[in-house]
Amino acid sequence: xxxxxxxxxxxxxxxxxxxxxxxxxxxxxxxxxxxxxxxxxxxxxxxxxxxxxxxxxxxxxxxxxxxxxxxxxxxxxxxxxxxxxxxxxxxxxxxxxxxxxxxxxxxxxxxxxxxxxxxxxxxxxxxxxxxxxxxxxxxxxxxxxxxxxxxxxxxxxxxxxxxxxxxxxxxxxxxxxxxxxxxxxxxxxxxxxxxxxxxxxxxxxxxx
Numbered sequence: 001x002x003x004x005x006x007x008x009x010x011x012x013x014x015x016x017x018x019x020x021x022x023x024x025x026x027x028x029x030x031x032x033x034x035x036x037x038x039x040x041x042x043x044x045x046x047x048x049x050x051x052x053x054x055x056x057x058x059x060x061x062x063x064x065x066x067x068x069x070x071x072x073x074x075x076x077x078x079x080x081x082x083x084x085x086x087x088x089x090x091x092x093x094x095x096x097x098x099x100x101x102x103x104x105x106x107x108x109x110x111x112x113x114x115x116x117x118x119x120x121x122x123x124x125x126x127x128x129x130x131x132x133x134x135x136x137x138x139x140x141x142x143x144x145x146x147x148x149x150x151x152x153x154x155x156x157x158x159x160x161x162x163x164x165x166x167x168x169x170x171x172x173x174x175x176x177x178x179x180x181x182x183x184x185x186x187x188x189x190x191x192x193x194x195x196x197x198x199x200x201x202x203x204x205x206x207x208x
Contacts, residue, residue: 004065012042036096099140117150119184124155134173
């Protein structure tokens with residue numbers, strides 16, 4: 001199962017603009033955790049930690065464990081409000097998840113058995129087109145990664161999403177086509193040398 005990104009938080013007693021401003025003066029960003037058949041909980045998270053995660057990208061599609069005073073909450077971010085001038089976070093909303101919740105997440109792709117790949121043994125290169133794939137997954141069955149076994153691919157082969165075994169109940173967000181994950185690119189000179197050999201053979205045949 002995928003490991004959740006951890007974000008530490010503290011419960012926030014006060015609500016409203018005054019309490020939110022007080023939290024920001026202390027280097028905190030106010031927020032709320034809602035959903036999951038439980039009451040909404042007002043929280044505050046450290047500004048620097050939140051900003052670091054935002055800069056890492058795909059914050060709205062990253063499964064997270066927001067620990068409120070040590071209590072774990074499996075969540076996904078649903079909104080980040082920002083200052084209109086400085087573009088810095090001023091409030092964050094998290095949706096609490098159950099094991100049956102369906103969410104969109106980016107899952108990394110890993111390539112195994114590169115040393116056994118026939119195409120690479122012949123001098124080809126692995127060209128990665130997608131290092132991760134957006135999937136709709138069940139919160140209780142989130143894979144750590146998607147695995148591509150390179151041991152069967154030759155020079156010139158294209159690796160598509162259909163070459164990857166997806167977990168049960170999982171589907172890609174790109175529908176209607178078998179999109180490319182990677183390919184085994186021919187080394188420079190192989191195609192040219194093959195063509196040259198063919199031309200020489202034809203010339204020799206003509207002289208006979």
